Amino acid sequence: MADSRTPPEVDRVAASRRAVAARRERAALKNDVATRVITPQELLRRALDAPTSPAGAMRITEFLTSVPAIGAGKRDRILSDLGISPVKRLGGLGARQREALRAFLDTRFPEPAPRSGRSRLLVLAGPTAVGKGTVAAHIKEHHPDIHLSVSATTRAPRPGEVHGEHYYFVDDAEFDRLVAEGELLEWATVHNAYRYGTPRGPIEQVLAEGRTVLLEIDLQGARQVRAAEPSATLVFLLPPSWDELVNRLIGRGTEGPEEQARRLRTARGELAAQAEFDYRVVNDDVARAAAEIAALGS
Numbered sequence: 001m002a003d004s005r006t007p008p009e010v011d012r013v014a015a016s017r018r019a020v021a022a023r024r025e026r027a028a029l030k031n032d033v034a035t036r037v038i039t040p041q042e043l044l045r046r047a048l049d050a051p052t053s054p055a056g057a058m059r060i061t062e063f064l065t066s067v068p069a070i071g072a073g074k075r076d077r078i079l080s081d082l083g084i085s086p087v088k089r090l091g092g093l094g095a096r097q098r099e100a101l102r103a104f105l106d107t108r109f110p111e112p113a114p115r116s117g118r119s120r121l122l123v124l125a126g127p128t129a130v131g132k133g134t135v136a137a138h139i140k141e142h143h144p145d146i147h148l149s150v151s152a153t154t155r156a157p158r159p160g161e162v163h164g165e166h167y168y169f170v171d172d173a174e175f176d177r178l179v180a181e182g183e184l185l186e187w188a189t190v191h192n193a194y195r196y197g198t199p200r201g202p203i204e205q206v207l208a209e210g211r212t213v214l215l216e217i218d219l220q221g222a223r224q225v226r227a228a229e230p231s232a233t234l235v236f237l238l239p240p241s242w243d244e245l246v247n248r249l250i251g252r253g254t255e256g257p258e259e260q261a262r263r264l265r266t267a268r269g270e271l272a273a274q275a276e277f278d279y280r281v282v283n284d285d286v287a288r289a290a291a292e293i294a295a296l297g298s
């Protein structure tokens, strides 16, 4: 009769595969914290919710050095101040250690708190390929009460793009005129290439009617809107993970490898700016993210 038990070498192979997968997942999580796609507090929450998950199995030492601005020297000082042994894993922290670590992170890396008294001028920004265009298009289709601003741009239309619907396609001279006559609420040169700007007139009209307007613009533009209209509601769209952002950029297939690498470098800088925003929304599911943003404008 055949022996139904698994031979020990099969067990060993399976265990070593699981260990490799767990290590890879821990590395991805550390990268998410290092690139600021998730906050250290978020990783700690995941570890404490599921102590046997890859987050829970992460050593406190690797966790701390993945936090931007913490190197090996600082890490050791922090551990000694908090009274946490360097061999501890996140999921195995005692109640007092968790509280001490959380309090330390909240003081040193405060998570942005929603500001009150925001207006119906919604600005959506975020790193390249996070899905800003996709989410904005979903809002336009499923939340028709929200007016999606149509920008002016000097770039040429792509196949299927309609003047006045996707963009106002203008030449350099016309863009110069719009700037000179103060017709743009903000404008910027994006990806070192073309100029894009938000026409002021339609926005003022929509807001005067008591309706919500959504601007899908780049980070420089979001900062200009904040300066011009301090009560604007700034929303930062985040990818579920850094790896997913890379997948989306590559999967979209609209840029070559060099331009992709350049955009990912820019994305790191953009992610570092998320603390300037009023809200952060994770684009895991398009419809869910769109509904969350739409609710911020009501």
Ligand SMILES: Nc1nc2c(ncn2[C@@H]2O[C@H](COP(=O)(O)OP(=O)(O)O)[C@@H](O)[C@H]2O)c(=O)[nH]1
Pocket (backbone or CB within 6 Å): 132, 133, 151, 152, 155, 186, 187, 188, 190, 196, 197, 198, 216, 217, 218, 219, 220, 221, 222
């Ligand atoms: N500042 C600013 N950025 C804009 C405006 N309109 C679009 N953008 C940004 O310009 C970038 C390029 O958009 P697009 O030409 O559609 O190309 P894609 O992002 O490569 O698909 C995106 O990051 C948009 O958020 C605008 O009116 N002002």
Ligand SMILES: Nc1ncnc2c1ncn2[C@@H]1O[C@H](COP(=O)(O)OP(=O)(O)O)[C@@H](O)[C@H]1O
Pocket (backbone or CB within 6 Å): 127, 128, 129, 130, 131, 132, 133, 134, 135, 248, 249, 251, 252, 283, 284, 285, 286
């Ligand atoms: N929630 C999502 N899940 C999976 N793929 C998405 C999601 N949102 C967007 N995408 C895809 O990611 C790619 C980048 O989206 P896009 O809207 O062009 O980004 P952005 O306007 O921020 O540069 C596109 O191929 C899009 O279909």
